[in-house]
Amino acid sequence: MRRWNGWGDEATTYHLPESAGDFLESKVGKGPSISDVTFERAVVAVPPARLTPFTRLSLDPADRLYHARGQSLPDWVALRHGRIDAYPDGVAYPTSDEDVRDLFAYAKRSSTRLIPFGGGTSVVGHINPRPIDSPTLTVDLSLLRRLIEFDETSHLATFEAGVCGPDLERQLNERGYTLGHFPQSWELSTLGGWIATRSSGQQSYHYGRIEDLFAGGHTETPVGPIDLPPLPASAAGPDLRHLLLGSEGRYGVITRATVRVQRMPEDEDFHAVFFHDWASGANAVREMAQNGLPVSMLRLSNALETEVTLALSGKDQLVGLADRGLRLFKYDEDRALLIFGVTGDKALTHFAQHEATTIARKHGGFAVGTTIGHLWRKSRFLSPYLRNTLWEQGYALDTVETALPWSKIESTALAIQTSIRDALQSFDERVLVFAHLSHDYADGASIYTTYLWRRSPDPDQTLAQWHAMKDIASRVIIAAGGTISHQHGVGLDHRPYLEAEKGTIGLQMIEAVRNQLDPDRILNPGKLIE
Ligand SMILES: Cc1cc2nc3c(=O)[nH]c(=O)nc-3n(C[C@H](O)[C@H](O)[C@H](O)COP(=O)(O)OP(=O)(O)OC[C@H]3O[C@@H](n4cnc5c(N)ncnc54)[C@H](O)[C@@H]3O)c2cc1C
Structure with missing residues (x-):
């Protein structure tokens, strides 16, 4: 059973050795004991749904709670303290392109917003409903998980886009193949989610990032379907795959994707x-x-x-x-x-x-x-479970990541860490901040910075501390000319910093495509662009 307010399966726990607890205490102080809101109380707090029943639509409060938040730090604070400000009014489980088209028609008729949902592992607020007037429906793609075609000659496999990492790999491994896309969230994240967020796996240096692996596919948009054939290469104008990569659920619902696979390594x-x-x-x-x-x-x-x-x-x-x-x-x-x-x-x-x-x-x-x-x-894939244990021992943990040319790596890595440390010092607290180069390229690398500090019994204070650290680190990244995200995407949390990277015309281009594909603004409001 999946945890409703943390990472992963309830049956799995990452035990923190006693010496590790002592180590953390010596670095940032003893974590306070803060109790979480129970599942039962959280379910009771879910307000009545504002939608009428529809095919394969769940209005169950527990289902709506499970789809209310992802894995960002504000998400964890909201879930653990029972402070969720908006829930989906229902959760739809399409099993075909026709179902998705029906959902678009339903959304248009009833002024409902739709949020495509893969594994819900976003760490930047991608799948959160916002407290807006219109009813919101989460479109959970987990029933779209089949391997549809395997072209062994071309090393291409076509999957339904809701397939999660382990299911996808199992089906390929049985045939002697692998996609080799292993983000740390692999256990729960999905092929469609990887494409929509431009994800990067731990071994992308060898297998390629998702943009290298995504060869084509089928997307349902509110104005009609887009089919992109898998081509080894093409000079036929701009590459439309790159519009879907990083589209964060704003341009359509990716229902099938063809990916480039490799033989299992010897x-x-x-x-x-x-x-x-x-x-x-x-x-x-x-x-x-x-x-x-x-x-x-x-x-x-x-x-x-x-x-x-x-x-x-x-x-x-x-x-x-x-x-x-x-x-x-x-x-x-x-x-x-x-x-x-x-x-x-x-x-x-x-x-x-x-x-x-x-x-x-x-x-x-x-x-x-x-x-x-x-x-x-x-x-x-076990280390994400450490966050549950740390949280329960009174510690909050978050990450910030970027990529830059090699000439700027060392100075920016230091500046990010210093800015985070200074930001928390103004709250009279200590933070453990450390970093690694996670992905390396000929021209640069990605810096992945982790920061860990004591939670406050007051959730507003924890959020204020997080915001101070996240904001200053993001500004340091922008000032250094780095990207606001190498792999996590934009969502809600990185949106304020996007214009500095893309420029005004760049943002207008992104918005113009949204206006073309989703003129009634049905899809995933507020993510990526306002
Ligand atoms: C512990 C942990 C470790 C992580 N490690 C990594 C990592 O190593 N590398 C990395 O890149 N990321 C990592 N992430 C971030 C996250 O897992 C990725 O962004 C992942 O790609 C999200 O996939 P998902 O299926 O969970 O998508 P969701 O979180 O469900 O959705 C993300 C966005 O994609 C859209 N979307 C999802 N499916 C579709 C679809 N079929 N069609 C259209 N839009 C869709 C949603 O609307 C939303 O905007 C990590 C997250 C956690 C919690």
Whole structure:
């Protein structure tokens, strides 16, 4: 059963070792004990629906509660404190294109707004109804999850767009193939959601981002369907796939997508390297990316993230032993951890590992084998569950991410962290803020910054603290010329910063397409653009 007010399945818990709790307390103070609103009370608070019954439409209050919020920090505050300001009036479960067309007709007749909903894993407010006058209907695509066509000759697979990560991979793996798209939210997020938010998987360095994988598909818009055939390449004018990528439910409902798949790799492994400091690690990673090294992942943590990763692992003995060993070779407090992946046939993975290690050594790297990499692989989809545990122990956690050219990486990463620290200091609180380079390219990288601090018993105070940190970090990113999002999208939370990136004419272009495809403004109000 899925958690209604946190991450993932209720049966799964990430246990925080006692030593990790002590570590956090020493860094930011003891988390207060704050009780959550119960599910029963939250359901009772759902107001009556403003919709009349319709085919495959649920008006059940529990269903409406489950679809009211996503996974952003304001979402968690709203859910845990029982302060949800708007609910969908109903949840529709289409099973065909015709159902989606019927929903558009219904929405037009009854002035209802429609919110396409994949896995609801958005961390920026993409799927939240807003307290507006019109009734709102969430369009949950989870019943559209079949593999429709598998073109093995062309390595193309066509899925219904509501398929979630594990279901999609299972159907491909049974045939000996993989999409290789593994965002950390893979367990619950969907193909349609990945496309609509321009998602990036942990191994996108090897498999490509979703825009590389999305070859074409079928989208229902309020003015009619759009069919994009899968083409290996085309010079026939602007590429319309790029209008759907990042469209955040504003242009239509993607019902089917054809994706480029690969044979399952013969071999895969994850290796760890320590550097004396983050700057030398970043130089090594840049050289690897610019040399086009065939690795599948390059994830470089800064010193504090390295410390936190080791402290939260709960492997105190192993960590203590490693610490003493590393210090002997002068890998001290500033040390930075790189985890790199190798994926492919054995000859390629051996080559990639050898080359990556050689470049790492040139920059002072110390390769420590695969133990840390295996721990990372084992917990790659479990680590989001840590947020539940931390929250329950009185800690809030959020992330901010961007991408910039290499020449700006180090200064911007530092400026983001400093701005977050300063913002929370004005509340007389301490924050643990750390970062890693999560995706690397020849011309730049994405900086993924995590910040963790004590929740306040007053939800408004937690929100004010979050807003102060998020806002200043976003302004630092914009001032540095970075993107407001490398992978999470815009939604509600990043919308104020979008014009600085796209420009006024750019925003007008995005809006003009919306006016063309959705003249009655049925779809996902307020997301991406006002
Ligand atoms: C713990 C955690 C880890 C995460 N890790 C990553 C990561 O590694 N990489 C990454 O890129 N993101 C990550 N995310 C963010 C999130 O998972 C992605 O944005 C994901 O792509 C959203 O997919 P979804 O199916 O849940 O979409 P939803 O959250 O349901 O919707 C997101 C947006 O897409 C629209 N949409 C969804 N389906 C369709 C459709 N079929 N047609 C039209 N519009 C549609 C919605 O209207 C909405 O605007 C993470 C989130 C969490 C909570």
